[in-house]
Amino acid sequence: MPSHHAMNAMRIALPTLLALALALDPALALVGVGVGVARADCPADLSGDQQVDAGDLAVVLSSWGTAVGDVTGDGTTNAKDLASILGAWGACPAAPIEWTLLTATNGTATNAIDSTGAIVRSWTGAAGGTSVGYLRSDGSLVRPTVHAAGTFSGPARGGRIQIFSPTGTLTNDLLVSTSEFQQHHDVRPMPNGNILCIVWEAHTLAEAQAAGRQTITTEFWPDSILEIQPTGTTTYNIVWRWNMWDHLIQDVNPALANYGVVADHPELIDINLGLVSGGNWSHCNSIDYDPVRDEILFSSRAFSEVLVIDHSTTTAEAxxxxxxxxxxxxxxxxxxGNPGNYGRSTATNRFLYFVHGATWIDEGMPGAGNILMFNNGDRDGTVNDYSSVYEIVPPRDGKGNYSIAATNAYAPSAPAWTYGAPGQIYGGPIQCGAFRTLDGTTLITLNNTARTFEVNSAGTVIWDRANTGLTIARAPRYRMVNGVWVGP
Known part of the structure; x- marks a missing residue:
């Protein structure tokens, strides 16, 4: 902190500096000092005219000690902001190229829009999207879509992944749909060019009952995760696989498979959770990959949970x-999100009531390594529903392992950041979601009201769009950085 003498000197110097600003631009005396909207990549441009100049200097000097001329984000206009103005003097850098992707589940288009909402690129798929279209670093698009001829039929059924080149040409048309499995909801491109897919895996009624499932009258489709490697226009290899079926537990019948004490095994999934509807059970709906930790994150609507598994295993180890x-x-x-699933619930430790859109916050973004998710908030009853976006800090020990006490639920006991409160937003019980942006803001989509909007860390809405006539599950934003596209 500056000394008392330094602060007195600064106060004495302020009128002189303000006079200097007026000398640099006499027009300020006539029009006054104004504050516009500064771009995130040019915060010293307080007047919003794409220049850091005498006008911005005047804002800082005339609002000293208040929040009006705060450039650095510490809430006060002070010497740090003055230094920022002088250090950034001149024209702002060219505005970055940014695209927000809108994939319609009720239409065949994925559109890229700019900050004004104008469509700058459009791709046309074979059918409606099942969730989100993702942009790769080279500008190619990966779009999951409906395969109506597939064997499975359930919420957000897919079975077909289409890949478009940076110029918009369809290069791969992959059917991830057999009598054994079918893709649904989300996919996730990986840095190595492969794609992670959520798929239903078919098991018979008899197999489910032998595994310990009690209430069931149909087939049983626990989710699996495939990593596929495109090898041709319509061909791919499955290079890695994880099956939920291999990690079940039940505490009902010791004569059946998977018997154990559920509360002693939070690493396993209770086969008797929830309902089975036409085979659909776990209802996983989003997937993300962390290349730093080589881990996969996914969310389950049916379980009201987000879950993490290791990707560094072989398929056999998985x-x-x-x-x-x-x-x-x-x-x-x-x-x-829901510790009751593994027998460790209390009156206060459940946070999720249906969940969608779980993502890692990537390296280089505020909160890197944390988990972001959309809590639909479809609670019991009809009068207390509201949605929230949560950011949580997973509990990791010094070796990077996730820590949990012998009889407790997984931490944290509360989110690190929340947006959404009673009466504020409600997305319904369907696909919605949120993505962190490179500017540290959060882009939220409410499917039921066709709205995508952006909030800053204080929860202030700074961008808002109506997706009229479209059903959009989530909307990721990408920025061109040094010739490559960077996004969530």
Missing amino acids: ATHAGGARGRGGDILYRW
Whole structure:
């Protein structure tokens, strides 16, 4: 903090500096000092005219000690802001090229829009999207879509992944749909060019009952995760696989498979959770990959949970309880939102009531390594529903493993950041979501009201769009940085 003498000197100097600003631009004396909207990449441009000049200097000097001329974000206009103005003097850098992707689930288009809402690129798929279209770093698009001829039929059924070149040409048309499995909801491109897919995996009624499922009258479709490697226009290899079926537990019948004490095994999933509707059970709806930790994050609507598994295993290890970088095979490394699923609920530790859109916050973004999710908030009853976006800090020990006490639920006991309160937003019980942006803001989509909007860390809405006539599950934003597209 500056000394008392330094602060007195600064106060004495302010009139002189303000006079200097007027000398640099005499027009300020006539029009007064104004504050516009500064771009995130040019925060010293307080007047919003794409120049850091005498007008911005005048704003800082005339609002000293208040928040009006705050450039650095500490809430006060002070010497740091003055230094920022002088250091950034001149024209702002060219505005970055940014695209927000809108993939319609009720139409065949994925559109890229700019900050004004204008469509700058459009791709046309074979059918409606199942969730989100993703832009790769080279500008190619990966778009999951409906395969109506597939064997499986359930919420957000897909079965077809189309890949478009940076110029918009369809290069791959992959049917991820057999009698054994079918893609649904979300996919996620990986840095190595492969694609992670959520798929239903078919098991018979008899198999489900032998595995310990009690209430069931149909087939049983627990989710699996495939990593596919495109090899041709219509061909691919499955290079890695994880099956939820291999990580189940039940505490009802010791004569059946998977018997154990549910509360002693948070790394396993209770086969008797929830309902089975036409085969659909776990209803996983989003997937993301962390290349730093080599881990996969996914969300389950049916379980009201977000879950993490290890991707460093082989497929064989992923079917067991050992192996991989964490030594746990394909067991659940971490889960959060509904501890009652593993017998450790209290009156206050449930946070999720249906969940969609779980994502890692990537390196280089505020909150890197944390988890962002959309809590639909479809609570019991009809009068207390509201949605929230949560950011949580997963509990990791010094070795990077997820820590949990013997009888407690996984931490944290509360989100690190929340947007959404009673009466503020409600997305309904369907696909919605949120993505963190490179500017540290959060882009939120409410499917039921066709709205995508952006909030800053204080929860102030700074951009708002009506997706009239479209059903949009989530909307990621990408920025061109040094010739490559960067996004969530």
